[in-house]
Amino acid sequence: MNKTTLKAVLVLIALAVLLAVPKYVESPYALHMMILLFLSVTMGQSWNILGGYAGQHSVGHAAYFGVGAYTTMMLMHAKQIAPWYGVWIGIALVVVVALAIGSICFRLRGPYFVLASIAVAEILRLSAINLTTLTNGAEGILATELPAFKIGETVVTDFSTKVPFYYIGLFLIVLTIAITYLVQHSKLGYFFQAIREDQDAAHSLGISISLYKNIALVISAVLTSLAGSFYGIYVGFVDPPTVLGLDVSVQIMLICIIGGMGTLWGPMLGSLVLVPLSEALRSNMITEALVKVGMVNAESKVGIFLKENLSHAHVLLYGILVVLVILFMPDGLMGFVKKLALRRKREAI
Amino acid sequence: MAVLLQSLISGILIGGVYALIGIGLTLIFGVMRIINFAHGDILMVGMYLTYIIFTWLHIDPFVSVLITFPLMFLFGGVLQKVFINRVLNALAQNQILLTIGLGLIMSNTVMLIFTSDYKILTTSYSSASIQVGGGVSVSTPLLISFLITAAITAALYWFLLKTDTGQAIRATAQDRDAAQLMGINVKRMSIIAFGLGAALAGTAGALISPTYYIFPQVGGIFTLKAFVITVLGGMGSVVGATLGGVLIGITESMSAVYISSGWKDVVVFVLFLLVLLFKPSGLMGKSRT
Numbered sequence: 001m002n003k004t005t006l007k008a009v010l011v012l013i014a015l016a017v018l019l020a021v022p023k024y025v026e027s028p029y030a031l032h033m034m035i036l037l038f039l040s041v042t043m044g045q046s047w048n049i050l051g052g053y054a055g056q057h058s059v060g061h062a063a064y065f066g067v068g069a070y071t072t073m074m075l076m077h078a079k080q081i082a083p084w085y086g087v088w089i090g091i092a093l094v095v096v097v098a099l100a101i102g103s104i105c106f107r108l109r110g111p112y113f114v115l116a117s118i119a120v121a122e123i124l125r126l127s128a129i130n131l132t133t134l135t136n137g138a139e140g141i142l143a144t145e146l147p148a149f150k151i152g153e154t155v156v157t158d159f160s161t162k163v164p165f166y167y168i169g170l171f172l173i174v175l176t177i178a179i180t181y182l183v184q185h186s187k188l189g190y191f192f193q194a195i196r197e198d199q200d201a202a203h204s205l206g207i208s209i210s211l212y213k214n215i216a217l218v219i220s221a222v223l224t225s226l227a228g229s230f231y232g233i234y235v236g237f238v239d240p241p242t243v244l245g246l247d248v249s250v251q252i253m254l255i256c257i258i259g260g261m262g263t264l265w266g267p268m269l270g271s272l273v274l275v276p277l278s279e280a281l282r283s284n285m286i287t288e289a290l291v292k293v294g295m296v297n298a299e300s301k302v303g304i305f306l307k308e309n310l311s312h313a314h315v316l317l318y319g320i321l322v323v324l325v326i327l328f329m330p331d332g333l334m335g336f337v338k339k340l341a342l343r344r345k346r347e348a349i
Numbered sequence: 350m351a352v353l354l355q356s357l358i359s360g361i362l363i364g365g366v367y368a369l370i371g372i373g374l375t376l377i378f379g380v381m382r383i384i385n386f387a388h389g390d391i392l393m394v395g396m397y398l399t400y401i402i403f404t405w406l407h408i409d410p411f412v413s414v415l416i417t418f419p420l421m422f423l424f425g426g427v428l429q430k431v432f433i434n435r436v437l438n439a440l441a442q443n444q445i446l447l448t449i450g451l452g453l454i455m456s457n458t459v460m461l462i463f464t465s466d467y468k469i470l471t472t473s474y475s476s477a478s479i480q481v482g483g484g485v486s487v488s489t490p491l492l493i494s495f496l497i498t499a500a501i502t503a504a505l506y507w508f509l510l511k512t513d514t515g516q517a518i519r520a521t522a523q524d525r526d527a528a529q530l531m532g533i534n535v536k537r538m539s540i541i542a543f544g545l546g547a548a549l550a551g552t553a554g555a556l557i558s559p560t561y562y563i564f565p566q567v568g569g570i571f572t573l574k575a576f577v578i579t580v581l582g583g584m585g586s587v588v589g590a591t592l593g594g595v596l597i598g599i600t601e602s603m604s605a606v607y608i609s610s611g612w613k614d615v616v617v618f619v620l621f622l623l624v625l626l627f628k629p630s631g632l633m634g635k636s637r638t
């Protein structure tokens with residue numbers, strides 16, 4: 001069996017296992033963790049197309065995430081439009097927003113592009129706070145009641161368990177990974193990478209810089225907005241800081257940076273590190289573990305302090321991880337793994 | 350007419366503080382070509398420092414600037430030496446990410462210690478104001494902070510123009526390699542520049558603490574404003590940052606009066622995008638590719 005067929009078989013086996021998970025795993029918490037993992041991979045992979053392959057490091061992806069989440073939620077809340085129709089309106093809106101942002105930001109390079117992308121996301125966040133009649137302002141939109149999904153007269157699912165969300169999440173990562181794979185192995189992907197490596201050289205070879213940057217942006221933005229819509233209907237609540245804040249943009253980037261930018265496996269590795277870590281902090285698992293091992297007394301001042309505060313510390317963890325990765329593994333985990341493999345090969349020779 | 354004059358004056362007064370923030374960022378960029386995304390968070394650290402000194406030692410925020418300035422200078426120097434120095438030759442996005450990460454660490458550490466509650470530093474003159482005549486009044490704390498910023502800015506100009514270290518910093522900003530060849534210790538200049546940048550941001554934080562809510566996430570909006578100011582004035586230009594700060598102050602206070610206070614930041618960001626599009630080199634910047 002050659003390498004490609006082996007890879008294909010492994011991917012199919014992984015997919016079959018993931019498809020079967022809800023049949024055997026009943027714990028809603030385990031499914032919740034898997035859904036968060038799927039969401040994280042989708043977000044990372046979408047950013048990867050623009051940031052990793054085309055080399056345009058947007059720090060404003062919260063804009064697309066937020067527009068997707070808000071559009072779906074607003075339509076469902078105010079107009080009772082089911083999210084599976086709302087999603088398409090969200091996508092249409094995001095394409096418009098992305099092209100507008102692209103036409104402004106892609107004239108700029110390097111740090112100026114980063115600044116402009118942040119500014120655009122901030123304008124959207126402030127607008128969501130101020131346009132109270134549309135978005136309900138800083139209070140956000142709460143809409144937990146999902147209509148049942150029907151085909152004809154048969155009810156496919158009424159969203160009363162986490163299983164349908166699990167399959168939507170699974171569908172999203174298969175979609176984004178497939179698109180990334182296709183991009184990576186097509187002319188489009190080579191154009192993106194040429195722009196990333198040397199914009200002027202790519203331009204002199206006849207690659208239309210602004211056209212391909214905008215294509216990368218639109219693909220990336222549409223997938224990010226899908227993730228946003230999914231987040232909205234899964235959590236049932238959106239407000240300006242949680243879907244449009246700078247933290248969201250940083251988190252999306254971080255998935256790729258930790259895993260490795262411009263690689264297919266990077267966002268998956270990054271999510272596997274980030275999601276369990278931040279969940280462990282959020283649910284106070286770390287404090288409980290420390291208490292169990294006997295390192296901290298639960299009744300002592302330190303114990304109470306940790307219990308009360310460590311659950312908010314996941315953003316602190318993001319900060320520490322970014323600093324460590326940039327200083328010690330600037331190419332992310334994938335880069336680190338590749339380096340190790342290369343060293344082994346050399347030693348073998 | 351009184352309203353126009355009133356908002357113009359408040360704009361200029363707050364613009365002085367913005368100028369300090371902008372000058373700090375532009376100095377760091379000039380010397381190291383690094384955009385400091387932790388600038389607002391450094392300002393936030395300055396605010397909390399002032400708050401601690403005020404509640405524990407009962408020292409007036411405007412007096413405690415004398416303590417905050419050197420402490421923040423040290424803080425910035427250490428940050429440069431331990432973190433920033435390692436990425437001076439790294440890719441631009443890695444530099445940006447490192448400073449974003451440092452900012453996240455600062456704001457969230459402060460949140461762990463002080464919780465995310467809003468703190469208010471109330472002095473006897475916090476809501477006092479002076480009548481100027483013609484129905485125009487000036488807020489006392491803003492006026493004092495403006496006078497202090499003016500003094501600091503003047504001292505900074507003197508430092509950069511007249512002292513040897515100041516000239517060495519400007520030389521490093523102009524051409525790092527040439528400066529090194531002329532025997533300037535560029536590493537030390539980088540530490541001083543970052544220290545100064547942090548001290549200026551921290552001082553700005555101290556000066557606004559009597560009139561502003563103090564909370565861990567306050568930095569984000571100031572980081573963005575600092576960029577707007579420096580890009581408007583021209584990246585790396587100290588004069589530009591001073592002008593930019595005052596201009597942004599006026600824009601903000603005008604749009605708060607004539608549009609609405611909720612939209613004033615949006616107006617500033619739209620202005621920012623327009624500058625990036627039509628005059629990316631800024632008011633005082635030389636055009637660079």
